[in-house]
Amino acid sequence: MSVVVDSIKENPVEEFLRTDRLPHVWCTGCGIGTTVNCFARAVKECGIPLDELAIVSGIGCTGRVAGYLKLDSFHTTHGRPIAFATGLHLANPKLKVVVYSGDGDLVGIGGNHFIHAARRNLDITVILLNNFTYAMTGGQVTPTAPLDSIETTTPYGVFEENFNLPHLAASCGAVYVARWTAYHVMQVKKAMVEALNKKGFSFIEILSPCPTIYLRRNRLGSAIDELKYYKEHSVIQHGADTREVGITVRRPEKIIVGKFVDIEKPDYLTAMNKHLSEVLGDKYVRWGE
């Protein structure tokens, strides 16, 4: 009996959590915490020393992640974590900078930073929790919400087309693009390890149940129902054409998951160093190598 109690006391990823800040704010059944668990394990596995890792979040339920991880972290403003991360990374290229935030934050209000960081292949990792809504503010429509989604600002359903995020990232220039769900904990962790060790703009979309707002308002059942749905309807298709992976309706027959892009391309700093060395010759002191 005591063995069981001990094992409950010791959370295997406790060393990565700011336990003084627990309990966290997330609702029961929310997928965010699950992904944080995956992330902590990925951090353990990726081989990057903790003091060379920084995590940046925007504002939102997912934005709270930065506050719970025992890493150097930056809780920024809504939509701007990639912009803060750009400064952080370029001023200290030794740091592996991870942006961890919500769909509304990263591709709604912050969409401009997303496309430009991907375009210039900035060496950062972006983890986007897609719950198809601005959850923290009560569930207004985001640019990821599939057609017919019920949101507080679209009470009879969404009629605008949404973003296909893997395709957005890939077409802007990301060198690593994957999508998983909160059900795929092992794959999420593995993708995180890969992304953390990838040079260039790496992007992971994680579909995540928001039982309190999105699922409830759309009458899609509980968090468990959603995880079951992910389990039954996800189709792993590594290397899929990202044009084909959009989630256009609330409950598509299949959700294509997997690693879609994993290519090599000079990242921003490499390109900058090359260019300035060519132009300035010996005068130029290469940065961040």
Added chain:
Amino acid sequence: MAKRTGIEVSIAIAEAARQANVDVVSAYPITPQTHIVEHLAQLVADGDLDAEYITVESEHTAMSACVGASAAGARVFTSTSSQGLALMNEIVYLASSLRTPVIMALANRALSGPISIWNDHSDVMNERDTGWICIFANNGQEAYDLTLMAFRIGEDRRVMLPVMVNFDGFILTHVIEPIHIFEDQEIADFIPPYEPLCVLDTDNPITVGPVGVPDVYTEAKKQQEMAIRESRPVIEEVFEEFARRYGRRYRPVETYRADDAEIVLLAQGSVIEAAEVAVDHLRDQGKKVGTVELRLWRPFPFDDLREVLCSTSIKQVVVLDRCISFGGPPGPVLSEVRSALYLEKDKPMVVGVVAGLGGRDISLEEYVEMFEIGEECLRTGKDPGEEPELVKIVGLRE
């Protein structure tokens, strides 16, 4: 006749926009504004408000779309808070300089950092010089009434300026108050359909917002300055008509038990009603105290304020600022009140306090403390303008 209904203040404000029959609502969600815009989205979706509801991707876009829609001749409404307003800032200046009478309901909230979703006035004070007409409500009824009046004021041909109606986040937005909601027809009579002055029209092309070379920029700014000053009589006319129609009278500067007061607390927003409780309490002890509410913030009501404060029984003013002006006079309201009185001969002394930052409650004892600070200044006869150490944050944990 108006019905007195228990209603969440946010919903009442949204209802005011519906009754004003707005054509375009463009907004981005932010706590504590969300219920206002969600209600409007529902009204539009239900067909109860014939308007475009634009679910933009940021506040910067929200205000840009508002200005665009207004330039096309629409009656336009938006609402935001804090970081949202800060992000809008660039276009907030355009709305006033392009003379597009956008109406904004501002649920006042602190600015980051540290991140705070709670109430103070740092968001609105950041926009002080944007050229918007700026009014404060201190309860839900006022927030509803002033939102209605904002349309009449801003869209008046003699004004044509955007109007910002301020009400405290959470303290007002999220409470249910008994509010007199007018019949739609009553409001239709009060707020006639908007007739824009000049609109983008393909048959008669004009350019909105072109470059102002050094040759004309100064004159354009002078015109803008004149426009906001000249809105003063219109604001009073609208207050007057509202009082005539509905029996509730609004003034640019309001007072409570100030007639024979020696010390008054001057503030804006919902704190005023709480301070009135402290006034009653101190009056019971025989203290001659009262409150002054600076309801109209822009255009600044110089004359009304002087009339209340100068050559009267009032000897000491305690200004309560809900935000800090770092490195300057501690708060914007303090410095403006002091400068408004500068040339007066028979004027009270003015001391400033800062309190209620980022949602910190102000207790009855703390209001009493503010009056005591005023008493102390009066007793020592020290002009705190020269004694900046007398300025303090009330309710600060040491």
